[in-house]
Amino acid sequence: MLNCLKFSIVLGFMLFFQVSSAQPDSAHIESIIKQNQKLIGNDIAIIVSKGGKNIYTREIPEFKLKNPAPVNSVSRWFTAALVMIYVDEGKISLDDKVGKYLPIFNTYLKGYITIRHCLANTTGIRAEAAGIMKLTEKKRFESLEAEVNNIVSKKDIQDNAGTAYFYSDLGTVIAGRVLEVVGKKSFDQLAQQKLFRPLGMRNSSFYAEKGSVDPAAGANSSAFDMMNFMTMLMNNGMFNGKKVLSEASVEQLLKKQFTDQPVKYIPKELASFIPVPGAWIEEADGSGKPIIISSPGFSGPIPWINFGKGYAAVILPQKELSDEKQKPIIQIRNDIDSRMN
Numbered sequence: 001m002l003n004c005l006k007f008s009i010v011l012g013f014m015l016f017f018q019v020s021s022a023q024p025d026s027a028h029i030e031s032i033i034k035q036n037q038k039l040i041g042n043d044i045a046i047i048v049s050k051g052g053k054n055i056y057t058r059e060i061p062e063f064k065l066k067n068p069a070p071v072n073s074v075s076r077w078f079t080a081a082l083v084m085i086y087v088d089e090g091k092i093s094l095d096d097k098v099g100k101y102l103p104i105f106n107t108y109l110k111g112y113i114t115i116r117h118c119l120a121n122t123t124g125i126r127a128e129a130a131g132i133m134k135l136t137e138k139k140r141f142e143s144l145e146a147e148v149n150n151i152v153s154k155k156d157i158q159d160n161a162g163t164a165y166f167y168s169d170l171g172t173v174i175a176g177r178v179l180e181v182v183g184k185k186s187f188d189q190l191a192q193q194k195l196f197r198p199l200g201m202r203n204s205s206f207y208a209e210k211g212s213v214d215p216a217a218g219a220n221s222s223a224f225d226m227m228n229f230m231t232m233l234m235n236n237g238m239f240n241g242k243k244v245l246s247e248a249s250v251e252q253l254l255k256k257q258f259t260d261q262p263v264k265y266i267p268k269e270l271a272s273f274i275p276v277p278g279a280w281i282e283e284a285d286g287s288g289k290p291i292i293i294s295s296p297g298f299s300g301p302i303p304w305i306n307f308g309k310g311y312a313a314v315i316l317p318q319k320e321l322s323d324e325k326q327k328p329i330i331q332i333r334n335d336i337d338s339r340m341n
Contacts, residue, residue: 024048024056024336032335036328040300043318044329045223048336049231050311056336059223063318068203068220070320072297075206075219076172078195078229080119080278083175084249085194091182094119094252098174101181108152115178117161118171119277120257124159125151127168141212144187148177159264165275166264169216172278176215187213198244199232201225223316226303230312234305253277254290267298283308300326302333309340 024046033044045065046058059065086092092101092115099111110125117123141147151170159166176187183190188206196204204221206213228239233253237245245253256274266275273280279295282304294304299320305312313336315329 022050022055022339022341024339026056026058028335029058029332032328032332036331039325040317040321040328041319044332045316045318046314046332046336047223047227048311048313048340049227050309050340052231054227055311065224066203066222067318068205068222068225069301069316069318070297070299071219071221071226071301071316072217072299072320074221074226074295074297074301074303075215075217077278077295077303078191078204078206078219078221079172079176079215080253081229081245082179082191082195083115083119083277084245084252086179086182087252088246088249092178094257098178101178102148102152102174104149105152110152110157113161113174115175116257118175118178120162121165121167121171121275122159122162122258122261123171123174124157124161124164125170126155126158127166127170144173144177144180144212144215147212148174162258162261164262164264165258165266167266167270167275169214172216173214176213187215191219195244196225198242199225199228199239201228221316223314226301226314226316227312230303230305230314234307234312253279254281254293255288256281269296269298298326300329302329304333306337306340309337311340313337 033042042060043063045063045067047054047065048056057065087094094116095114097111098113098115099106105111105113113123141150151174179190180187191206201221204219204225206215206219208214208218232239232244233250236247237243237250254276256276270280273282274284279293281290282292282294284290291308292304292306294302296302300317301315303314315332317329321329
C-alpha cells in the first residue's frame with residue numbers, strides 16, 4: 001500500500017510537471033517583443049488554448065484580446081466556413097455552377113465554374129496575385145455585385161477550371177457574391193447572422209465603411225474571436241454544445257479540393273504548404289489529414305491549430321505589418337510551438 005501511495009504521488013508530480021511545462025514562456029515572448037519593438041510595436045494580443053482552456057494570454061491595456069484588428073487573408077477562412085454553413089443547410093452545393101446563381105457568368109461563357117473552384121483558387125479566370133488589388137482600388141466598386149460583374153466581364157479565361165492553381169482574391173470574392181444572392185442579404189450581414197454570432201465572435205465583422213465588402217481580405221477580428229472559430233474546428237463543428245458546422249463540412253475545410261494541378265502562382269512564404277479552403281496545411285500525416293493548419297494574414301496575424309499537440313493559438317498585432325516586420329511574429333510563433341508538447 002505504501003509503495004502504491006508513493007507511486008501515485010510521483011505520478012501526480014510528473015503529470016503536473018508535464019501540464020505546467022507545456023505552455024509558452026511569457027518572459028521569453030516579452031523579450032522577443034521588446035527586442036523588436038521598433039519594428040512591430042508593443043500592441044500584440046496572443047492567446048494559446050489547449051484542452052478547452054486558455055493556457056497563455058498576452059494583452060496590454062491599449063490592445064486587449066477582445067479588441068478587433070484587420071486580419072487580411074484570415075478573412076478567407078471565415079468565408080470558406082460561411083460557404084460550408086450554406087452547404088449544410090442544403091441551399092448550395094460545392095459543385096454547383098456559379099452561373100446557377102449569377103446569370104452574368106453564363107452571359108460571358110463562364111457559368112460552368114463551380115463554387116468548389118472558387119474556394120480552391122482554380123477558377124481559371126485570369127487574375128492578379130492576391131494583394132495586388134489594393135484596398136483603394138476595391139473602393140471604386142460600390143458593391144460586391146459590381147466588383148464581381150467587373151471580374152466576369154473584364155477578365156478572360158487562362159486555364160480550364162480545376163486544372164491550375166493561382167492564389168488570388170478572385171474566387172473568394174465570387175463565392176461571397178453567390179452567398180449574397182442565396183441569402184438575400186449583404187455579405188457582412190450573412191457573416192454576422194450565420195457565423196460570428198453563433199460563435200460568440202462579437203468583435204468580428206466584414207463591414208466596409210466605403211466601397212465593396214471584401215470576403216477575401218476585409219474582415220476585422222479579435223484574438224479571442226479567432227480562437228472561438230478554431231475551437232469550433234477542433235471540436236468537429238461544435239461550439240458551446242451547439243453545432244455550427246457538420247463534421248463533413250469541417251472535413252472539407254481541412255482537405256485540398258483538387259490534387260496534382262500545376263501551380264501558376266503562390267506566395268513564396270506558402271510554397272511548401274498544401275492549400276485548403278481559406279487556409280494552409282503546414283504538416284500532414286500519411287493519409288493527408290492536417291497535423292498543423294494555419295491561415296496567416298500576410299500583415300501580421302497568425303491563427304493556427306496544431307492537431308498533433310492538441311492546441312490552437314493566435315498572434316494578432318493591432319497594426320498591419322510589412323514582410324520584414326512579420327519576422328518577429330513568426331519567431332514568437334516558433335517559440336510557442338517549441339514549448340508545447
